[in-house]
Amino acid sequence: MRALTWHGTHDVRVDTVDDPEIVNPRDAIIKITSTAICGSDLHLYDGVIPGCKPGDILGHEFMGEVVETGPKSTLQKGQRVVVPFTISCGGCFHCKVEQFSACENSNPAEKQDMSAVLYGQPMAGLFGYSHLTGGYSGGQAEYVRVPFSDIGPIVVPDHLDDDKVLFLSDILPTGWMAAENADIQPDDTVAVWGCGPVGLFAIQSALAMGAAKVIAIDHFPHRLELARSLGAETINFRESHVLDALMEMSGGIGVDAVIDAVGMEAHGFAFDNMMEVAKQKIGIGADRAHVLRQAIMAVRFGGKVSIPGVYGGLTDKFPTGALMEKGIQIKSGQTHVQKYTKPLLEKIENGSFDTTFLISHRLPLEDAARGYKCFKEEQDSWTKVILKPGMAA
């Protein structure tokens, strides 16, 4: 089959690779109809997440048709499914309390050491996201093997086309969980850093949860425009002093809740960011925490911090003083996708959530390398790229 494979920093290629096969009784094989490139994939593309090996198949946002099932899969051939990016067994302690992205059984034992050293305990398995998270082949391919197919995939009705439901695999639940983690109360002013797909869905979710005001921060005009179209007020960080603007917009006490939908590759020429860009390049201290620092400074005393943006390693000059003295709450994590797919599918079906407004490009799988390059280098206009293995090149 054809698949998008990683070969090094800024080097991804569509290659011919072996077809996936059923390995375990609960597996299913899915023929991919749509698969998206995520901001998280850029961290692999940029080489700032450890553990990728040449030839690894990327991609964790995908859907398609069931073409083969193991004897213990509950799926049936021909069903149309969206697959969560988190691989979860459904039976361990964390899965039982719906913390699916912390599954103890999905990252094979021989792959657990790296994340156990970095995080204290091993990570769960994720599709197409390095050997840190299990080394699973991803879904930017014609076919993919889905382990625990009785737990993760959600069957979607035929009348909803791929564009409407694909994002149940990651960014829609991620935006929703980001807002849920901000514990939004009806009078809250919420600031969201990053108007990429995750930030945009976080804005949409925060407003749906009743936030009085959402302030979106980015520097790309079109992305800021998309945020305004959802009902957010905006700050362009290249034009305004973010902390001063947020103080003014929150009655002088700081915002009630902050959402970091940027993560470890912040843009901008702030001094701390410039230092960390340099450190990231030479591999000392992996994370650029500029946005997280700014968010912690911007939140009011007693406020709430939500971190959907991905960080991978360590960072310097973290504001521990502000963190402690302000009495704030922090919630974070890879999304517990399986917890949210059903309620969010209902919102898509009843028309209360549009998920298509941010799609900018649909490309054949053969064009995936160009998709990565443009999503990275022309972020303003390339807001979300969907790859279609079935589309003629």
Ligand SMILES: NC(=O)c1ccc[n+]([C@@H]2O[C@H](COP(=O)([O-])OP(=O)(O)OC[C@H]3O[C@@H](n4cnc5c(N)ncnc54)[C@H](O)[C@@H]3O)[C@@H](O)[C@H]2O)c1
């Ligand atoms: N927690 C999860 O499960 C999960 C799931 C999906 C994505 N993510 C993460 O969420 C983050 C966003 O994903 P995305 O797909 O929206 O990515 P993206 O790269 O498309 O968007 C990031 C946005 O952040 C903006 N930005 C950069 N520096 C900024 C700054 N200093 N201030 C304000 N905005 C700034 C960029 O201009 C860009 O628009 C990534 O870190 C990604 O890895 C996490």
Ligand SMILES: [Zn+2]
């Ligand atoms: Zn993603």
Ligand SMILES: [Zn+2]
């Ligand atoms: Zn589990």
